[in-house]
Amino acid sequence: MAMLRRAFCASRRLGASFSASRCSSGYYHIPKFENEPILDFAPNSPEREAVMEEYERLMSTQPVEIPCIVDGKERKTGDIREQPSPFDPCIPVSTFHYANKEILEDAIKSSLKARHEWDLVPFEHKAAIFMKAADLIATRYRAQILASTMAGQGKNILQAEIDAACELIDFYRFAVMYAKDLYEVQPMHNSPCTWNRTVYRGLEGFVAAICPFNFTAIGGNLAGTPALMGNTVLWKPSDNAVHSNFLVFNILREAGLPDGVINFVPSDGPLFGDTVTDSPDLAAINFTGSSRTFKHLWRQVGEKIDNYKTYPRLIGECGGKNFHLLHLTADVDNAVHGTIKSAFEYAGQKCSACSRAYIPASLWPEFKEKLLEEQSKLKVGKPRDLENIYSTVINQEAKTRMKKAFMIAERDDELAVLAGGLWHDEDEAGDGDVFEPTIIQTSNPNHEYMTKEFFGPLLTIYVYDDAKTSWTEVIDLVNTTSAYGLTGAVFARDRNAVEEACRGLRQAAGNFYINDKSTGSVVGQQPFGGARGSGTNDKAGAASYLMKWVSPQSVKETFIPNAPLSHPSMLPN
Numbered sequence: 001m002a003m004l005r006r007a008f009c010a011s012r013r014l015g016a017s018f019s020a021s022r023c024s025s026g027y028y029h030i031p032k033f034e035n036e037p038i039l040d041f042a043p044n045s046p047e048r049e050a051v052m053e054e055y056e057r058l059m060s061t062q063p064v065e066i067p068c069i070v071d072g073k074e075r076k077t078g079d080i081r082e083q084p085s086p087f088d089p090c091i092p093v094s095t096f097h098y099a100n101k102e103i104l105e106d107a108i109k110s111s112l113k114a115r116h117e118w119d120l121v122p123f124e125h126k127a128a129i130f131m132k133a134a135d136l137i138a139t140r141y142r143a144q145i146l147a148s149t150m151a152g153q154g155k156n157i158l159q160a161e162i163d164a165a166c167e168l169i170d171f172y173r174f175a176v177m178y179a180k181d182l183y184e185v186q187p188m189h190n191s192p193c194t195w196n197r198t199v200y201r202g203l204e205g206f207v208a209a210i211c212p213f214n215f216t217a218i219g220g221n222l223a224g225t226p227a228l229m230g231n232t233v234l235w236k237p238s239d240n241a242v243h244s245n246f247l248v249f250n251i252l253r254e255a256g257l258p259d260g261v262i263n264f265v266p267s268d269g270p271l272f273g274d275t276v277t278d279s280p281d282l283a284a285i286n287f288t289g290s291s292r293t294f295k296h297l298w299r300q301v302g303e304k305i306d307n308y309k310t311y312p313r314l315i316g317e318c319g320g321k322n323f324h325l326l327h328l329t330a331d332v333d334n335a336v337h338g339t340i341k342s343a344f345e346y347a348g349q350k351c352s353a354c355s356r357a358y359i360p361a362s363l364w365p366e367f368k369e370k371l372l373e374e375q376s377k378l379k380v381g382k383p384r385d386l387e388n389i390y391s392t393v394i395n396q397e398a399k400t401r402m403k404k405a406f407m408i409a410e411r412d413d414e415l416a417v418l419a420g421g422l423w424h425d426e427d428e429a430g431d432g433d434v435f436e437p438t439i440i441q442t443s444n445p446n447h448e449y450m451t452k453e454f455f456g457p458l459l460t461i462y463v464y465d466d467a468k469t470s471w472t473e474v475i476d477l478v479n480t481t482s483a484y485g486l487t488g489a490v491f492a493r494d495r496n497a498v499e500e501a502c503r504g505l506r507q508a509a510g511n512f513y514i515n516d517k518s519t520g521s522v523v524g525q526q527p528f529g530g531a532r533g534s535g536t537n538d539k540a541g542a543a544s545y546l547m548k549w550v551s552p553q554s555v556k557e558t559f560i561p562n563a564p565l566s567h568p569s570m571l572p573n
Helices: 002-007 046-060 101-120 123-138 142-153 157-183 216-228 242-254 269-278 291-303 332-348 364-377 396-411 471-481 495-504 543-549
Strands: 064-066 068-070 073-075 080-085 088-097 194-202 206-210 233-236 262-264 282-288 313-317 322-326 354-360 415-419 423-425 433-435 438-442 458-464 487-491 511-514 550-558
Touching: 046 088, 046 142, 046 157, 064 242, 068 101, 080 142, 088 142, 088 242, 101 194, 101 206, 101 233, 101 262, 101 269, 123 142, 123 157, 123 216, 123 242, 142 157, 142 216, 142 242, 157 216, 157 543, 206 216, 206 269, 216 233, 216 242, 216 262, 216 282, 216 543, 233 269, 242 262, 269 282, 269 291, 282 291, 291 313, 322 332, 322 471, 332 354, 332 364, 332 458, 332 487, 354 364, 354 471, 364 415, 364 438, 396 415, 396 423, 396 433, 396 438, 396 458, 471 495, 487 495, 495 511, 543 550
Parallel strands: 064 088, 206 233, 206 282, 233 262, 282 313, 322 354, 322 487, 354 458, 438 458, 487 511
Antiparallel strands: 068 073, 068 262, 080 088, 194 550, 415 438, 423 433
């Protein structure tokens, strides 16, 4: 942390006192931020040309070799893996060194060495680092981070912009604003001659950030927000998003993040999980991924609970079987457009994507006709063609899963493929399979395709008989069908129907939408997360999220000496 230590005129020895410079010399107002505007990338616009130039460069050059970074130093193991482009798997966008157990343990030591000093850095200096990182993403590195997300994670230019630029910028800027507001939450009352205050300490130990492939912004947030609040972090990126995550990591370093505050360690998932849960200094796991993996980590922590110095916090955002529910008064056009976007943007690989829908029989003919018409307009293929809504699913495992799902649907008597259900290789070579946006109708509302998360471009619809089935019964069906509780949407003009759906689906979705699609949450507007099998619902992008990363200390200072032990209640009659 040399730069910060010099700035604070303190000793260069790690852990040295900063008592002479810790107190701020003023009260600072954080700039008031609004959500980062989404660029439209119109034809011939400078922003479109900049991103596509960077994208073509990335796809045509040798892959970037990415080391582990521990305490600011490169560590290479020789265990080299590739991050292939999802739609061009013969072209790796990066190669990266897998951390072994020794490197992971060194990363833990580095985090613990840096923790105390980083926690004591005045907030305005931490805030400046993350505000600068947001500005760097918004300007100098915008084209690079979008191109990385397109090439490495298969997003089209708009989906990359919404994610890797706008959401990540918002995460960092809003976290700074929310942190300032949190620190201002202080005791309202003081007894005579006393001063009460709350100190918001970072957690004692280290945070393990386990990040997904599908949102560059989530990787940056899972590691970044705990660091802002005074914690040190081990950042494990998804193997399918190492390139973009490493770019974000280096932007944070350029913005002034000291060495050791975040250690970047691509690694095998089970090895990483075993190593961090074995450490008595584990303070928290910040996770986005599958419910199965999160439950495994939770189980590991529970089995080792007696080994820890504190109770580790587990923060998890997992999958969803997200629904769109139509009432007979629904605006069909609105519901169709929302369903198409929610189900098929980014090939259904958003945690919030709609994958099951419930349509009243009285609206089904119109809804079906318009839905299939819109589906037929969708184009899929490489991000180079900007008309494509998506490229393909993320990796070979996902491709195998989707092929199996499509083939089963063709044979199942309770399923009817209305559109899609096929895949093809765009280049007639390699494994760059492109999957058609697929719509399936089921006669069984409890079919596996209404309960299982496929995480791909597959929407299953159940048509309910609104002449025989009450709205209350349909709501109960939606509420009880899935083990998840992430996102959902109801479409209705009838306010009584909306109100009943809000009550009946109160626990069915952590993000609930009325007459809108189930995707597209915005930092500071719709904080994201769900409960049930979908996670701990800690709401990334909310002010309350920051409380997960602090351990408050209540301080009482008395300005006059204590009186001797005596009280009227102790006097004899």
